[in-house]
Structures are given as structure tokens and as C-alpha cells.
Amino acid sequence: MAxxxxxxxxxxxKRHGKVALxxxxxxxxxxxxxxxxxxxxxxxxxxxxxxxxxxxxxMSACPDFxxxxxxxxxxxxxxxxxxxxxxxxxxxxxxASLELEYLIxxxxxxxxxxxxxxxxxxxxxxxxxxxxxxxxxxxxLSSADRLADSGVSIDRPVPLEPSAIGIMLSTSATTGxxxxxxxxxxxxxxxxxxxxxxxxxxxxxxTLCALPLYNTFGLNQGINAxxxxxxxxxxxxxxxxxxxLHAIEKYRCTFVPAVPTMLQKLLDxxxxxxxxxxxxxxxxxxxxxxxxxxxxxxxxxxxxDVVVMxxxxxxxxxxxxxxxxxxxxxxxxxxxxxxxxxxxPGMDMKILDDRGLLAETGxxxxxxxxxxxxxxxxxxxxEETARVLVDGWLHTGDLGYTDPDGYTFLVDRKKDVIIRGGxxxxxxxxxxxxxxxxxxxxxxxxxxADDLLGEVPIAYVALRRVGGATAExxxxxxxxxxSHYKVPSAIRFLPxxxxxxxxxxxxxxxxxx
Numbered sequence: 277m278a279x280x281x282x283x284x285x286x287x288x289x290k291r292h293g294k295v296a297l298x299x300x301x302x303x304x305x306x307x308x309x310x311x312x313x314x315x316x317x318x319x320x321x322x323x324x325x326x327x328x329x330x331x332x333x334x335m336s337a338c339p340d341f342x343x344x345x346x347x348x349x350x351x352x353x354x355x356x357x358x359x360x361x362x363x364x365x366x367x368x369x370x371x372a373s374l375e376l377e378y379l380i381x382x383x384x385x386x387x388x389x390x391x392x393x394x395x396x397x398x399x400x401x402x403x404x405x406x407x408x409x410x411x412x413x414x415x416x417l418s419s420a421d422r423l424a425d426s427g428v429s430i431d432r433p434v435p436l437e438p439s440a441i442g443i444m445l446s447t448s449a450t451t452g453x454x455x456x457x458x459x460x461x462x463x464x465x466x467x468x469x470x471x472x473x474x475x476x477x478x479x480x481x482x483t484l485c486a487l488p489l490y491n492t493f494g495l496n497q498g499i500n501a502x503x504x505x506x507x508x509x510x511x512x513x514x515x516x517x518x519x520x521l522h523a524i525e526k527y528r529c530t531f532v533p534a535v536p537t538m539l540q541k542l543l544d545x546x547x548x549x550x551x552x553x554x555x556x557x558x559x560x561x562x563x564x565x566x567x568x569x570x571x572x573x574x575x576x577x578x579x580x581d582v583v584v585m586x587x588x589x590x591x592x593x594x595x596x597x598x599x600x601x602x603x604x605x606x607x608x609x610x611x612x613x614x615x616x617x618x619x620x621p622g623m624d625m626k627i628l629d630d631r632g633l634l635a636e637t638g639x640x641x642x643x644x645x646x647x648x649x650x651x652x653x654x655x656x657x658x659e660e661t662a663r664v665l666v667d668g669w670l671h672t673g674d675l676g677y678t679d680p681d682g683y684t685f686l687v688d689r690k691k692d693v694i695i696r697g698g699x700x701x702x703x704x705x706x707x708x709x710x711x712x713x714x715x716x717x718x719x720x721x722x723x724x725a726d727d728l729l730g731e732v733p734i735a736y737v738a739l740r741r742v743g744g745a746t747a748e749x750x751x752x753x754x755x756x757x758x759s760h761y762k763v764p765s766a767i768r769f770l771p772x773x774x775x776x777x778x779x780x781x782x783x784x785x786x787x788x789x
Contacts, residue, residue: 283503285433287306297508298527300513313350316424317347317350319424320347321428323404327353328354331354332379354441355442355443356374363759364390365390368394370454374454376399378402378403380404380405380406381403403417407421444456445459445491447700455654463652467593467594468500468594470622471500475558475560475599484523485497517541517545518547524555528555531560533560535562536561537729539559540570548577554579557583571602583601592650592670594649597620612685624646627684635677642672643676643684646669694731695723703720705762707719709754710735713749714744716738773786
């Protein structure tokens with residue numbers, strides 16, 4: 277029997293006054309965080325949150341995100357982090373697919389709340405708003421901040437079975453509708469809790485976290501790592517290259533987890549050469565394709581002793597699945613570019629060909645994973661679950677091959693997901709919005725390479741009549757309906773989109789268009 281908040285209270289006992297978190301110049305000890313978590317858990321319990329309650333958490337990267345997450349864990353409820361870029365329609369999809377019973381949301385995101393009387397919010401019992409003024413409270417909206425003042429305190433976490441759901445992350449399906457990835461206590465123990473050892477994070481580490489906390493990268497390498505090890509995290513409210521360089525120097529950060537775009541911006545910053553970055557000993561990057569040129573720049577800028585790791589993982593596999601260490605050859609070039617390394621302990625990986633048979637060395641096929649890290653499934657979606665979980669193996673939809681030395685190389689994604697600066701974009705989300713324009717007949721969205729962001733979406737559109745819509749008009753519609761990172765970088769018009777014998781649009785034909 278265990279609880280995902282156990283690590284925090286263990287650290288409180290072992291390292292009572294040690295600084296766990298630094299945020300905007302203020303230090304928070306493990307004891308201070310644990311005390312607030314107990315009070316917030318008491319307030320949430322008074323509101324009705326119980327074991328198994330599904331609680332949405334839509335907050336910016338701040339200490340209260342961590343406190344609320346740990347308080348929800350303490351009660352044995354399910355933490356459902358929500359992308360802070362969600363617009364109204366996207367949030368409605370997530371609320372419906374996760375069947376959220378409670379929503380804790382930052383005041384700055386209230387404008388994105390969908391109609392709470394709509395069917396998508398049918399399961400919702402309360403909306404708790406961080407930063408809400410007393411005069412702004414309504415029958416539906418109440419203050420999240422006052423939960424800690426309820427006078428109730430939860431002394432110890434609720435013990436849970438390993439199979440209990442601890443986290444449910446929202447991910448989009450190829451249909452454009454959100455799905456809930458159910459991660460159990462056992463999943464987290466088998467992956468999140470072992471990550472610090474894999475990455476070399478210890479009690480003495482100081483992590484710079486400029487990642488959003490709503491996805492598995494920030495949840496794992498940011499929050500959970502300090503809870504497991506007793507390390508210190510410098511949390512940035514948002515990524516800003518100049519602020520991050522200053523923080524690394526001031527707090528002597530030793531570990532930097534970041535998507536490739538962030539690292540490029542750090543290196544490109546005009547003041548980068550004026551900051552002492554010698555404290556950085558380890559870097560983890562991933563969440564998007566990692567250009568070999570970027571890895572070479574990192575090693576050149578920070579020196580040969582810095583350990584640069586690239587991670588491959590996916591939400592359905594809890595988080596990290598394999599790890600590669602960037603090494604330079606005698607010519608200063610990265611060895612094994614596009615390698616995702618070797619599968620991590622406790623997991624198995626294999627490559628299957630189109631017939632479902634084990635691929636030979638060097639043969640491209642689908643990457644499949646097995647282990648205790650595999651999700652329980654998609655929430656109330658047995659069909660999709662059965663499609664990706666087959667005989668105990670997760671079919672990732674990613675294409676790769678293995679070399680004679682046992683390293684796996686990522687070639688392409690079988691599924692259509694586009695990764696823009698670490699953010700997952702599902703083409704169907706964009707296509708659905710564009711199809712709503714009356715002049716649009718056909719739409720296909722693909723990803724194209726971008727030097728800074730890794731990939732950006734491009735929309736190919738066929739109109740019902742020539743001149744029925746302009747690119748500017750369609751882009752404006754996307755800006756209104758979608759998170760900013762999903763907005764296509766360009767709209768390209770064609771008389772008709774290419775199709776196969778069955779009438780299906782052939783996206784691969786658009787790549788070379």
C-alpha cells in the first residue's frame with residue numbers, strides 16, 4: 277500500500293528545513309511545502325474530494341501547482357493536469373473525456389472555461405479558482421486559496437493499492453478528441469521514481485525547471501525528482517532565456533531538463549557568453565527531434581565534461597523509455613545521430629515489421645514497448661486501449677530500427693502527431709476547426725521541419741469555390757479556436773488534395789508538394 281505523496285512526507289522527516297523549491301527569489305523548505313499540502317488536503321476533503329475523485333489542475337508553473345498536486349495525491353484522488361494553453365473547446369473536450377469532478381484553475385484562465393451547464397461538464401461538482409477575489413465568487417466559482425484555511429489538516433496520505441490511478445493525463449486522439457491516459461501508482465513507482473537514478477540526480481542536485489508542469493516532462497524531471505531525492509528545484513514561471521541564464525549562474529544549477537527549442541534559445545541569447553554556466557553538469561533533452569547540430573553546440577559551449585542525454589518516451593509509457601548519451605567522434609560530430617539509445621531497466625523494446633513479426637537488425641518497423649510502466653489504458657475507451665496495447669506490448673506508432681550494437685534509432689512517426697517545440701499537435705485538432713469554415717472542402721495538416729521549433733504545422737486546403745476564403749481568414753479562425761502553438765504556420769491552397777484508391781487523403785504526397 278502506497279501513496280504518491282509519500283515521498284514529500286519522507287523528505288519532510290529526513291530533510292525538514294532543506295530548501296526544496298526556489299521560486300522568484302523565495303525559498304520553500306520540504307517542511308513548509310508539506311505543511312501547506314496537509315492544510316490544502318483538509319480543505320479539498322471538506323469540499324468532497326475523495327479516493328478516486330478526478331481533479332483537474334489548470335495552473336501556471338508555481339509553488340501552488342506542486343502543493344495542490346501533492347494534496348490531491350494525499351487524499352488518494354486522481355491528479356488530472358491540464359494544458360494551460362487550452363482554449364474553450366479544447367478544455368471542454370478534456371473535461372468530458374476525463375469526466376472531471378473538480379477543477380482547480382488559475383484566475384488567469386477563467387476566460388477559457390466552457391459553458392459549465394453543457395454536457396461536457398456534466399460530472400463537474402466544483403470549480404476552485406486560485407487568485408479569486410471574494411467579490412468574484414459565485415454559486416459555481418469559489419476560492420481555492422481559502423482551502424488551506426478550513427481548519428482541517430490531513431496528517432497522513434491515504435494508502436492505495438498499486439493498481440489505483442494516480443495521474444490521468446489528457447492526450448489527443450487522431451480523431452481530434454482528447455483521451456485520458458490512466459497512470460497507476462505502480463506505473464509511477466516503476467518509472468517516475470526510478471528516473472533520478474537513470475539521470476544521475478541526487479540530493480545535492482539543483483534543477484533548473486522552466487518546463488510547464490502539466491505534462492510528463494515537468495511532472496517527472498521537475499516535481500517528482502526532488503520529492504524522490506531531496507534535491508532542490510529552481511522553478512521558473514515560464515521559459516525566458518535571459519532569466520534562465522541568470523538563474524543558472526545565481527543558484528549554481530547542476531541539472532537542466534529542457535526541450536531542444538529552449539536549449540537553442542539559451543545558446544543563442546546575446547548574453548549567454550557573459551554568464552557563468554560552469555555549474556551545469558547534466559542536461560536532458562527530448563520531447564521533440566533533437567538536431568545533431570544542437571547537441572554539438574551544447575558540448576562546445578559547456579565543455580566536454582557535461583553529460584548530455586536525450587530521452588525517448590511517451591505518456592502511454594508513463595515517461596522515459598530509453599536514454600542516449602551524446603558523444604562526439606574525433607571530428608567533433610555526434611556519434612549515432614537520431615539514436616534514442618537503449619531501453620531502460622525494467623522495460624523491453626522490440627521492432628515489429630508490417631506483418632507483426634520481429635524485424636531484423638537494421639530493418640525499419642514499429643517500436644513496441646513492454647514493462648510495468650505501461651498505462652492502465654485510456655479512460656473509458658476500451659477500443660483505443662485494445663488498439664495500442666496488444667498482448668502486453670504498447671504499439672507506439674513510432675518507426676525505428678536497431679543496429680548491431682543494440683541501439684535503437686528513431687526514423688519517423690507512424691502516427692501523424694507533430695511536435696512543435698516540445699508541444700504535441702494532433703493534425704485532426706486543426707483540421708476540425710478549418711472544416712467548420714463553409715468555404716472549405718478538404719483539409720490536411722502535416723508537419724514540416726523548422727530549424728528552431730523542430731516542426732511546425734502546415735495546412736493544405738481545397739476550397740469549394742475559388743476565392744471563398746483567404747489564408748489570413750483561416751489563420752484568424754485557428755487563432756480564435758486553438759492554442760497558439762497549434763495555429764498553422766501557413767495555409768497552402770490546392771484545387772484538390774491528393775487521394776488514394778479509397779478516397780483517403782494522402783498526406784505523404786503533400787510532404788513533397
